Amino acid sequence: METYRQFINGAFVDSHSAEWIEVENPFTNAIISRVPRGDKEDAYAALEAANKAQTAWAARPAAERAGYLKQMAALIRGNRVALARTLAAEQAKVLPLAQVEIDVTAEYFDYYAGWARIFEGEIIQSDRPNENIFLFRKPIGVVAGICPWNFPFFVMARKVAPALLSGCSIVLKPSSTTPNTTFEFAKMAASLGLPPGVLNFVAGSGRTLGSALVSSPLTDMVTLTGSVEAGQEIIRATADNVTKVSLELGGKAPAIVFADADLDLAVKGVLDSRVIFSGQVCNCAERAYVQAGVYEEFMEKFTQAMKNVRFGDPFADPAPDMSSQIDRSQQEKIDAMVKRALADGAQALTGGKAADTGSGYFYEPTVLVNCRQEMEIVQKEVFGPVIPVLPFTEYEEAIALANDCEYGLTSSVFTNNVNTVMQALRDLKFGETYVNREHFEGMQGFHAGWRKSGIGGADGKHGLMEYMQSQVAYVQF
Ligand code: NAD
Numbered sequence: 125m126e127t128y129r130q131f132i133n134g135a136f137v138d139s140h141s142a143e144w145i146e147v148e149n150p151f152t153n154a155i156i157s158r159v160p161r162g163d164k165e166d167a168y169a170a171l172e173a174a175n176k177a178q179t180a181w182a183a184r185p186a187a188e189r190a191g192y193l194k195q196m197a198a199l200i201r202g203n204r205v206a207l208a209r210t211l212a213a214e215q216a217k218v219l220p221l222a223q224v225e226i227d228v229t230a231e232y233f234d235y236y237a238g239w240a241r242i243f244e245g246e247i248i249q250s251d252r253p254n255e256n257i258f259l260f261r262k263p264i265g266v267v268a269g270i271c272p273w274n275f276p277f278f279v280m281a282r283k284v285a286p287a288l289l290s291g292c293s294i295v296l297k298p299s300s301t302t303p304n305t306t307f308e309f310a311k312m313a314a315s316l317g318l319p320p321g322v323l324n325f326v327a328g329s330g331r332t333l334g335s336a337l338v339s340s341p342l343t344d345m346v347t348l349t350g351s352v353e354a355g356q357e358i359i360r361a362t363a364d365n366v367t368k369v370s371l372e373l374g375g376k377a378p379a380i381v382f383a384d385a386d387l388d389l390a391v392k393g394v395l396d397s398r399v400i401f402s403g404q405v406c407n408c409a410e411r412a413y414v415q416a417g418v419y420e421e422f423m424e425k426f427t428q429a430m431k432n433v434r435f436g437d438p439f440a441d442p443a444p445d446m447s448s449q450i451d452r453s454q455q456e457k458i459d460a461m462v463k464r465a466l467a468d469g470a471q472a473l474t475g476g477k478a479a480d481t482g483s484g485y486f487y488e489p490t491v492l493v494n495c496r497q498e499m500e501i502v503q504k505e506v507f508g509p510v511i512p513v514l515p516f517t518e519y520e521e522a523i524a525l526a527n528d529c530e531y532g533l534t535s536s537v538f539t540n541n542v543n544t545v546m547q548a549l550r551d552l553k554f555g556e557t558y559v560n561r562e563h564f565e566g567m568q569g570f571h572a573g574w575r576k577s578g579i580g581g582a583d584g585k586h587g588l589m590e591y592m593q594s595q596v597a598y599v600q601f
Contacts, residue, residue, distance in 0.1 A: 126157040128307040130166055130327065133173035134320025136310075140165035145300045145327065150216040150448045151438055151484045157214075159303045162328030164336035167295070170324040171342040174266045174293035177321030182263045182291030189288055190240035192318055196285075197233035199312040200226060207305055211277055212438045214304040216448040216484065217401055219439055226305075228567070229281045235567050236285035239588055243290075248596075256599050261592040263291030264368060265344030268337040270330070270358075271306070272350045273299035273450055274404045279349045280306050282582050284323065290591040292345070295324040297334055301450060303327050330354060341365050345591065348372070349406075352531075352576045370580035370590045372406070373573060374505040375533030377563055378526035379409040380548070382519075383417040385538035389560060391425045393538060394511070396562040399433050399489055402446040403509035404454070407534040407556065407571070408563045411502050412513045413522050419515045423493070426513070427473045430489040433509070435479065448484035449508060455485035458508035462490060465501035470494050470512065497525055505531065519544065523551045532574025534563050555581065 127144075129136040139160030147157040160166070181189070200207065204226050212222040248257040269283035276298055287294040298306035310325040326333060330350075338346045339361040345368040348358050355371040362369055379397065381390045397409035414422045438447040449455045459478050466476065475490030487508050495502050495512040502512050516522045526535055535554040539545060545559050555572040556565060565571045565583065572581025580590050 125155060126304065128157060128159045128303065128327065130160055130162055130170070131307070131310040131314065131325040132166070132170045133324070134314070134318065136314070139163070139328075140169075141328070145329070147214060147301070147304060148451065149213050150450055153483050157304050159300065159307065159327035161300075162326050162333040164332060166326050166328060167333050167336035168340065170295040170326050171266060171268070171337065171340050173321035174295050174324055175342045177319050178263070178266055178291075178293040181293055181319055181322045184291075186240040186243075186289065186291070189291065190237035192316055193233045193237040193285055193289060195316050196313060197230040197237070199315075200230040200233070200309070203308075203312065204230070207277070207308060210308055211305045214302045215273060215276070215450055216438045218443045218445070218447050220443050221401060222438070225275060225278050229278050232278065232281045232567050233285050236289045236588070239289055239585075243585070243588060243592075250598065252600070254601050256601070258597045258599060260595040260597070261589070262595050264591055264593050265292060266342055267292045267294040267591065268340075268343045268346045269294050269296040270334055270338070270346065270348040270350060270354070271296065271298045273301040274401065274406070276302040277305040277309070280309065282349070282587075283347050286582075286588045286591045288323065290588060292591050293322045295326060295337060297326055297328065297337060300327060300329060335361055338362055338367070339364070343367055345370065347590070355578065370582070371578040372571065372582060373533075373576060373578045374507075374531060375406045375573065375577050376410045376503065376505050376529050376531040377407060377534040377536065377554070378529070379412045379536045379563075380522045380526055380538065381412065381414040381418070381422055382522075382537070382539035382541070382544055383415040384540045384544075385418070386540065386560070387418060387422055387425065390538035391422065391429055393536065393560070393562045394426065395429045395433075397536070398511050399430075399446045399509050402435075402449055402487070404450060404507050405563075407565060409511065409536060410506060412511055413516045413525055414513060415522070416515055416517050423473070423491075423513065427491050430491050431474045433489040435486055435489075436481070446489075446509060448486050450485070452485050454507065455487055458487050458506055458510060461501055461504070461506055462492070462510055465492055465495065465499055465512070468499055469496070470499070470501065475510070497528060503529060519547065523548065527551075527553045530575055531577045533577035534558065536561070536563055
């Protein structure tokens with residue numbers, strides 16, 4: 125069993141706390157590693173190191189900082205198979221998908237390295253003669269990065285890459301459920317000769333180590349990817365210091381299928397969006413609305429497709445479509461939500477219960493009909509392979525149902541009518557909309573939720589700007 129230590133100020137060190145968190149393989153239920161249950165002293169030590177290192181790091185040319193990112197990408201590629209296996213073991217992600225996450229993460233470091241010579245300030249026209257107004261972009265300072273369990277390696281890079289490229293230093297806390305790939309990355313990063321303190325990794329619970337990180341006056345920015353509840357706690361915890369927050373939170377993405385859509389494409393798009401990583405993806409279709417006229421045909425094809433989903437060992441070859449839920453509490457949460465929906469009149473066309481497989485926390489791919497818009501299963505994030513499907517008649521009705529939600533992360537439309545596409549892009553109130561494809565974002569876009577799905581966002585130019593603040597100078601000559 126692997127034992128990981130905190131990575132603070134360029135060295136692996138013991139935690140101030142003598143307690144450990146055990147990490148379970150969700151498929152075999154074996155304990156595969158342990159990480160420190162770090163306390164607030166660990167958080168402060170990491171933040172002090174990050175604070176000390178940041179100014180000198182920011183003074184280096186961006187291209188030099190980018191050099192480290194390129195080396196990180198190369199190290200990940202050199203260890204891609206081992207990292208994918210570590211990822212598949214810590215979270216029961218099927219191996220091919222785990223491999224995609226590792227490979228995309230290497231690309232992500234390279235992508236942000238490419239921004240080193242591209243981001244710019246501005247020279248603004250002054251109202252006075254002989255004056256220039258300069259707008260500089262400066263790193264925001266010390267970043268506390270807080271990660272979820274569902275894409276632990278990629279989300280780690282989503283915070284580390286723009287932070288380091290912009291000249292920030294960072295203290296990153298992985299989820300205690302899936303810390304292994306992050307600490308394997310820490311081992312690799314330790315070999316790069318980064319200035320000590322620029323990059324720190326600490327493990328511990330959100331309530332103790334996490335809240336110490338986010339409420340410290342040394343922290344200039346908190347970037348969280350996680351639940352709405354954690355986001356709300358962080359907004360409260362950062363209020364005293366008026367610390368910048370960038371929050372990527374939950375979703376309840378609607379997929380709207382219009383009668384003129386390519387139905388096979390729509391079935392595949394919604395299916396892929398619902399069963400990838402056992403439904404544990406923030407941006408994926410959590411509810412579907414299908415237009416009368418094609419509703420019966422869609423339901424027949426979609427229900428059959430959900431029945432055909434194979435689940436099992438994430439390491440099996442050929443790989444199943446999905447594997448276990450992350451842990452027992454998630455499995456129980458999903459089951460409780462489905463049970464409440466069934467008790468409230470919903471009907472399961474397939475699935476509707478946990479799968480009894482001997483090991484792992486499996487939930488059967490589930491299609492629910494006879495749901496009403498106000499039901500919990502239509503309004504709240506399930507984070508499992510469960511989807512309620514509701515019929516609609518008119519365009520306006522579909523848009524109103526889709527927008528009727530406290531979340532605003534992603535949405536999708538399936539139609540072959542370009543006018544419907546453009547109208548939907550005008551009318552949908554979500555940070556992302558996918559047209560005739562599954563829900564999944566690209567690194568050059570901007571992943572940012574509306575309403576309770578978040579504040580700010582990640583990826584691309586705008587994601588990099590999250591880690592920068594402006595400084596405006598009025599210069600007379
Ligand atoms: P979570 O909110 O339970 O935990 C996320 C992280 O926050 C963990 O590291 C946790 O320890 C930490 N944390 C919790 N409370 C904290 C506090 N008060 N102070 C500081 N840190 C705290 O989320 P999870 O269960 O790990 O992940 C699933 C959730 O993440 C889902 O809601 C999903 O939609 C969301 N998510 C969103 C995106 C996105 O890009 N919008 C991506 C992935 C996951």
